[in-house]
Every structure is written in C-alpha cells, then in structure tokens.
Amino acid sequence: xxxxxxxxxxxxxxxxxxxxxxxxxxxxxxxxxxxxxxxxxxxxxxxxxxxxxxxxxxxxxxxxxxxxxxxxxxxxxxxxxxxxxxxxxxxxxxxxxxxxxxxxxx
Amino acid sequence: xxxxxxxxxxxxxxxxxxxxxxxxxxxxxxxxxxxxxxxxxxxxxxxxxxxxxxxxxxxxxxxxxxxxxxxxxxxxxxxxxxxxxxxxxxxxxxxxxxxxxxxxxx
Numbered sequence: 001x002x003x004x005x006x007x008x009x010x011x012x013x014x015x016x017x018x019x020x021x022x023x024x025x026x027x028x029x030x031x032x033x034x035x036x037x038x039x040x041x042x043x044x045x046x047x048x049x050x051x052x053x054x055x056x057x058x059x060x061x062x063x064x065x066x067x068x069x070x071x072x073x074x075x076x077x078x079x080x081x082x083x084x085x086x087x088x089x090x091x092x093x094x095x096x097x098x099x100x101x102x103x104x105x106x
Numbered sequence: 107x108x109x110x111x112x113x114x115x116x117x118x119x120x121x122x123x124x125x126x127x128x129x130x131x132x133x134x135x136x137x138x139x140x141x142x143x144x145x146x147x148x149x150x151x152x153x154x155x156x157x158x159x160x161x162x163x164x165x166x167x168x169x170x171x172x173x174x175x176x177x178x179x180x181x182x183x184x185x186x187x188x189x190x191x192x193x194x195x196x197x198x199x200x201x202x203x204x205x206x207x208x209x210x211x212x
Contacts, residue, residue, distance in 0.1 A: 012203055025211055032210060047205035059205055097118055098157035099165055104138060105131055
C-alpha cells in the first residue's frame with residue numbers, strides 16, 4: 001500500500017561541463033528523453049537554479065502518483081543505466097529532496 | 107524590466123522544534139498566514155521533505171510572476187518581520203533555491 005501520494009522528487013545539481021556548452025545541452029536533452037520515458041514519471045521539468053545562495057545550477061523535478069511509483073522508477077533499468085553512464089561521470093555535486101504537500105491545519 | 111519570469115522561490119529547512127509539536131504547527135501556520143498575505147506571492151505551499159538523503163524536513167515554495175515581484179516580496183516589511191521574529195530564532199538549518207523552468211531545446 002502506498003504510504004504517501006503525490007510525491008515530488010527533485011534533485012538540484014551542478015555539471016562538470018561548462019555553462020552553455022554542447023556537453024551541457026546534450027546531458028539535459030538525454031536526461032529529459034530518458035527519464036520521461038520511464039513509467040510513472042509525470043510533470044518532468046528541467047529548471048535553472050538561479051539563487052546565488054547555492055552553487056548548484058540545475059534542478060530536475062518529477063511527480064509520482066505515490067511512493068510505489070517512485071520506487072518502481074528508481075529501480076527501472078533505464079534510470080539505473082542513466083545514473084551509471086551519464087549522471088555519475090557528468091555531475092559534480094548534487095542534493096536530492098522529496099516533497100509531499102502539507103495541507104493547512106484545521 | 108524583469109530579467110526572469112515565473113520564478114519559483116523555495117527554501118528547505120529544519121526547525122528547532124520537535125516534530126509534531128505545537129511549536130512546529132504554530133510556526134507553519136504563522137508562516138502560511140504571513141507570507142501568503144504579501145503581494146506577489148502565488149502558489150504558496152508547505153511541503154514535508156521526506157528523502158532520507160537530507161536532514162532538512164520542511165520546504166516552503168512560492169511562485170512570483172517575475173524577479174521584480176520577488177524582490178518586492180523580499181523587501182516587504184511583513185517578510186522582513188517574519189524573518190527577524192520567527193525564522194531566525196526557530197529555524198536550525200536551511201537552504202534556498204530559486205528555480206526557472208528551462209524549455210526543451212529545439
């Protein structure tokens with residue numbers, strides 16, 4: 001049974017590539033194509049992180065219907081392959097956050 | 107002139123209060139009431155941060171039409187007062203990220 005519903009999975013990161021480089025564009029395009037093709041991924045967005053209070057420069061955000069859908073994505077061979085072949089060699093630093101909306105009390 | 111449009115301002119944080127405490131609930135309710143009353147703030151959400159890969163446990167997210175609206179919020183006396191009287195004494199750790207959607211290339 002799902003423990004949480006509507007889980008927003010995010011990762012904010014910095015690439016080893018120069019900003020504006022062809023390598024940067026290729027990484028983002030491959031990520032978008034690969035990850036959006038995995039079942040359960042919805043509302044996939046690539047965001048620029050523009051606050052000077054962090055040295056991380058990009059964010060991926062995606063929404064899953066529940067934690068079971070997120071777990072299936074995490075274990076999917078296309079996700080594992082992307083992490084191994086692109087994420088690990090091309091990402092210099094990152095931080096994940098998983099978010100669940102809290103309704104107002106009362 | 108606005109440099110960016112549709113800026114999502116986020117801050118992920120951990121309180122000094124115990125999880126589930128009345129002090130925690132009061133902080134979240136005051137934040138919601140105070141910050142949503144400031145002009146320019148839209149789509150304000152309180153999220154639980156549930157990834158074990160971070161020790162921060164809450165996130166506020168809000169969307170501004172552009173960076174000028176965000177700057178006006180940041181300088182607003184109600185925001186400054188909240189930061190001084192509640193945020194500084196009650197938040198143990200935090201990290202801000204500001205996000206701008208990047209459209210697919212091509």
